[in-house]
Amino acid sequence: MSSLLDQSALTDLAERLIREARKAGADAADAVAVRAVSQSVEIRDGAVEESERSESDDMGLRVFVGKRTAVVSTNDLRGDSVKALAERAVAMARVAPEDRFTGLADTARLAKNFPDLDLVDPNLPEVTHLERLAREAEAAGLEVQGVTKSGGASASAGIGGMVLVTSHGFKGAYLGSRFGISMTAIAGEGTAMERDYDYSSTLHASDLDAPAKVGKTAGERAVERLNPLKAATGKVPIVFDRRIAGSLVGSLSSAINGAAIARKTSFLMEKLGQQIFAKGIRIVDDPLRKRGQRSRPFDGEGVAGQKLALVEDGVVKTWLLDSATARELGFETTGHASRGVSSSPSPSATNLYLEAGAMTPDELIADIEQGFYVTDLIGSGTNIVTGDYSRGASGFWIEKGKRTYPVSEVTIAGHLTEIFRTLTPANDLEFRYGTNAPTVRIEGLTVAGR
Numbered sequence: 427m428s429s430l431l432d433q434s435a436l437t438d439l440a441e442r443l444i445r446e447a448r449k450a451g452a453d454a455a456d457a458v459a460v461r462a463v464s465q466s467v468e469i470r471d472g473a474v475e476e477s478e479r480s481e482s483d484d485m486g487l488r489v490f491v492g493k494r495t496a497v498v499s500t501n502d503l504r505g506d507s508v509k510a511l512a513e514r515a516v517a518m519a520r521v522a523p524e525d526r527f528t529g530l531a532d533t534a535r536l537a538k539n540f541p542d543l544d545l546v547d548p549n550l551p552e553v554t555h556l557e558r559l560a561r562e563a564e565a566a567g568l569e570v571q572g573v574t575k576s577g578g579a580s581a582s583a584g585i586g587g588m589v590l591v592t593s594h595g596f597k598g599a600y601l602g603s604r605f606g607i608s609m610t611a612i613a614g615e616g617t618a619m620e621r622d623y624d625y626s627s628t629l630h631a632s633d634l635d636a637p638a639k640v641g642k643t644a645g646e647r648a649v650e651r652l653n654p655l656k657a658a659t660g661k662v663p664i665v666f667d668r669r670i671a672g673s674l675v676g677s678l679s680s681a682i683n684g685a686a687i688a689r690k691t692s693f694l695m696e697k698l699g700q701q702i703f704a705k706g707i708r709i710v711d712d713p714l715r716k717r718g719q720r721s722r723p724f725d726g727e728g729v730a731g732q733k734l735a736l737v738e739d740g741v742v743k744t745w746l747l748d749s750a751t752a753r754e755l756g757f758e759t760t761g762h763a764s765r766g767v768s769s770s771p772s773p774s775a776t777n778l779y780l781e782a783g784a785m786t787p788d789e790l791i792a793d794i795e796q797g798f799y800v801t802d803l804i805g806s807g808t809n810i811v812t813g814d815y816s817r818g819a820s821g822f823w824i825e826k827g828k829r830t831y832p833v834s835e836v837t838i839a840g841h842l843t844e845i846f847r848t849l850t851p852a853n854d855l856e857f858r859y860g861t862n863a864p865t866v867r868i869e870g871l872t873v874a875g876r
Contacts, residue, residue, distance in 0.1 A: 464584030469579045537730035659872070678709065838871050
């Protein structure tokens with residue numbers, strides 16, 4: 427395990443790539459190495475259905491010749507391949523089109539100190555332990571009255587991380603672990619079957635939900651969905667359960683992504699500094715949250731991370747920017763560059779969340795005479811260019827302030843402008859995913875049912 431956590435060999439390779447790129451004629455360069463080790467087990471009906479383990483070290487090199495750039499990658503890390511990779515990258519860059527916005531991050535923005543974000547649990551379990559966790563989750567789901575079948579259960583563990591070295595003096599590395607348990611339960615018989623799921627994913631094994639809790643929750647959710655009805659078509663208040671409410675925050679993230687703004691493919695491209703949510707709404711991105719699902723001490727260009735309010739008191743305060751999009755739009759990078767080994771950096775959110783409101787979920791729906799409580803979304807019908815929103819959905823009908831019968835096979839539709847403007851958050855925010863939100867209420871979306 428110590429060799430897995432030791433990234434010095436990858437750092438040495440990255441430094442060598444930079445040296446070879448400069449020798450080959452690059453004016454500047456950066457090299458990124460990505461390490462990943464994972465193992466997973468899938469169980470169905472108490473038997474192992476699939477067991478996987480993978481290990482990989484991959485390397486990418488980006489070179490600049492004037493304002494021309496090229497990116498190459500490899501998983502062949504033997505000695506002779508490093509020089510050949512660098513020479514090939516420089517040759518590609520020399521014939522690439524010019525891009526006046528390309529280049530390394532400004533030196534002044536590079537991370538100087540790397541905070542301890544507690545991202546690594548080094549104790550990866552044996553496969554027999556993962557099997558036990560998955561079996562416990564499945565058994566707990568099957569014990570729920572009304573559950574008739576297992577859709578499968580799984581447990582996984584892994585460690586991954588990156589090394590980044592640049593020709594203008596940056597050198598950094600970090601690792602993060604990941605543990606997971608999931609279970610899918612099926613309730614009912616024949617054509618009346620319904621399924622639902624639960625899962626837990628954390629950076630440290632000690633933070634995982636108990637497998638019995640995961641399985642029981644999956645089973646209870648599946649049983650709740652039995653005998654669904656179709657809702658009548660009309661405009662009603664819609665309440666998004668917190669397990670899917672983060673999708674709305676994700677839509678905002680896509681719409682204020684600097685790449686979309688630069689391409690003029692976002693319906694929010696003229697909204698910087700304007701109010702698009704109600705007063706009091708605050709949406710934050712925090713790459714430095716300890717044990718956060720997407721935490722990191724520096725971004726894909728070596729820029730220091732910082733906690734940043736994207737929306738403050740309902741007003742859009744910034745775009746998500748890497749260095750290239752920042753230069754194109756006339757701003758400075760916000761430290762949101764994300765990258766793999768085979769592509770240039772592009773903006774991406776980290777630990778993104780909508781801050782909690784004051785009301786409980788029950789208080790949030792108490793005055794709704796007729797409405798729809800959504801627990802599951804189907805499809806990806808969100809158009810960031812126009813702001814149009816249309817998703818298949820299932821959940822529970824709200825009558826006189828209470829959740830009542832299950833509803834399925836309906837569509838909810840509206841426009842993100844109105845969704846953002848009328849959004850009200852509850853007080854039940856939990857940090858379980860990369861993007862998090864409390865239960866939220868939206869006014870006047872159209873439900874297309876019977």
